[in-house]
Amino acid sequence: MSAGGADSDSTGLGRLAENGRMASANPAFDQLLKKGDLIESVSEMTPEYLRELKHTLVVSGDTELISAPAYYLAAQRAPSINAFMTAIAIIQDELAHAHIAYHILEELGEDQEKLIFSRDPKSFRYPYAFDVPLETWTELIVANLFYDQAGFCLLGDIHEKCSYGPWKRGLVKVMAEENFHLRNGRTWAKRMSQAGGATRDELQRAVDWMFPLTVEWFGLPDSMKMHSTQLDYRLKGLTNDQLRQWWLSLVVPYCEQIGVKVPAHKSETNEHYELDYPFPCTFDSQARRWDFKDPCSWDDVLLRWRGRGPRNQEMVATFQEEFHRFRKQHAS
Numbered sequence: 001m002s003a004g005g006a007d008s009d010s011t012g013l014g015r016l017a018e019n020g021r022m023a024s025a026n027p028a029f030d031q032l033l034k035k036g037d038l039i040e041s042v043s044e045m046t047p048e049y050l051r052e053l054k055h056t057l058v059v060s061g062d063t064e065l066i067s068a069p070a071y072y073l074a075a076q077r078a079p080s081i082n083a084f085m086t087a088i089a090i091i092q093d094e095l096a097h098a099h100i101a102y103h104i105l106e107e108l109g110e111d112q113e114k115l116i117f118s119r120d121p122k123s124f125r126y127p128y129a130f131d132v133p134l135e136t137w138t139e140l141i142v143a144n145l146f147y148d149q150a151g152f153c154l155l156g157d158i159h160e161k162c163s164y165g166p167w168k169r170g171l172v173k174v175m176a177e178e179n180f181h182l183r184n185g186r187t188w189a190k191r192m193s194q195a196g197g198a199t200r201d202e203l204q205r206a207v208d209w210m211f212p213l214t215v216e217w218f219g220l221p222d223s224m225k226m227h228s229t230q231l232d233y234r235l236k237g238l239t240n241d242q243l244r245q246w247w248l249s250l251v252v253p254y255c256e257q258i259g260v261k262v263p264a265h266k267s268e269t270n271e272h273y274e275l276d277y278p279f280p281c282t283f284d285s286q287a288r289r290w291d292f293k294d295p296c297s298w299d300d301v302l303l304r305w306r307g308r309g310p311r312n313q314e315m316v317a318t319f320q321e322e323f324h325r326f327r328k329q330h331a332s
C-alpha cells in the first residue's frame with residue numbers, strides 16, 4: 001500500500017483547517033514553482049517549502065513502512081506457498097518504497113535511523129486503516145484491492161504533479177509496483193467472488209468494514225478545508241474529494257462487475273459517486289463494524305485517528321524492538 005496525501009488526512013495528524021498562506025518571500029522560488037519547473041536541491045527551496053516537503057515525505061515513508069507488518073501478519077495465513085511468496089514480494093516492495101521516502105528525507109537533513117527506530121508509535125503518520133488488524137488472507141486481498149488502490153491514486157497524483165525532482169523520479173518504480181499490488185487484489189477478489197458460498201461471504205464481510213475505512217483515508221471533505229499548502233507547492237495536484245472520487249470511480253465499478261456489494265453508486269445526474277451511508281459515521285475498531293445509523297462529526301473522527309487504533313504499538317514494535325535488542329547485545 002501506500003499514501004501520500006498528508007494534509008487533513010487519516011494519518012492521525014491531519015490539520016483541520018489550514019490558515020497558512022504560501023509564506024514565500026522569495027520571488028525566484030515563486031517563479032520556479034509557477035513555471036512548473038522541478039526543484040532539485042535544498043538551496044533552491046524556501047524554509048516553508050522544505051518543511052512541507054518533509055511532512056509529505058514522512059507520511060509517505062511511514063505509510064509504506066507500516067504496511068509491511070500490517071500485511072505480514074495476514075500473509076502468514078496465505079493458502080499456498082505461491083500465494084505467500086506473492087505477499088512477501090509485495091511486502092518487500094513496500095519496504096523499498098519506504099526506503100525511497102526516508103532516503104530523500106536523509107538527503108534533506110533528517111536522520112533516517114531516528115525516524116524509523118526512535119520515534120514513539122503514536123507519532124508515526126500513516127492512515128488509520130492500518131491500525132485495524134488484517135487477520136486473514138481474504139482481508140489482505142481486500143487491502144490490495146482497496147488500500148493499494150488508494151496508494152496508487154495518491155502517489156499517482158504526486159508522481160504527476162510533484163515539484164520536487166528526486167521524489168518525482170523515485171515514484172516511477174513505486175507506481176509500477178503499486179499497480180502489481182492492486183492487480184493481485186483484483187485477481188484474487190474476482191476468484192473468491194466466483195467461488196461463491198463461504199468464500200464469497202468472507203470476502204463480502206471484509207469489504208463491508210474495509211470499504212468505508214478507505215473512503216475515510218482521503219481525509220476531510222474539501223468543504224472543511226480552507227487552504228492546502230501542499231497544492232500551492234505542487235506536492236499534490238488533486239484535492240481530498242477529487243482523490244476520493246478517483247478512487248471510487250475505479251473501485252465501485254470493479255466491485256459491481258465481480259458481484260461484490262459496496263455502499264456507493266454513481267449519480268444519475270452527474271459523473272460523481274455518492275455514498276449510501278452518512279459520511280462520516282461511527283466505527284467500532286474492536287468489532288471492526290460501522291454503524292451507518294449513527295452519523296458522527298469530523299471532530300469525532302479526528303479524535304479516533306489521533307488516538308490511533310488497536311495495532312499501532314504492536315506494528316511499530318515489530319521493527320523497533322529487535323533493532324534496540326541487537327544494539328544492546330552488541331554495545332560492549
Ligand SMILES: [Fe+2]
Binds near residue numbers: 001002148177178
Ligand atoms: Fe502497495
Ligand SMILES: [Fe+2]
Binds near residue numbers: 002094097151174
Ligand atoms: Fe507502496
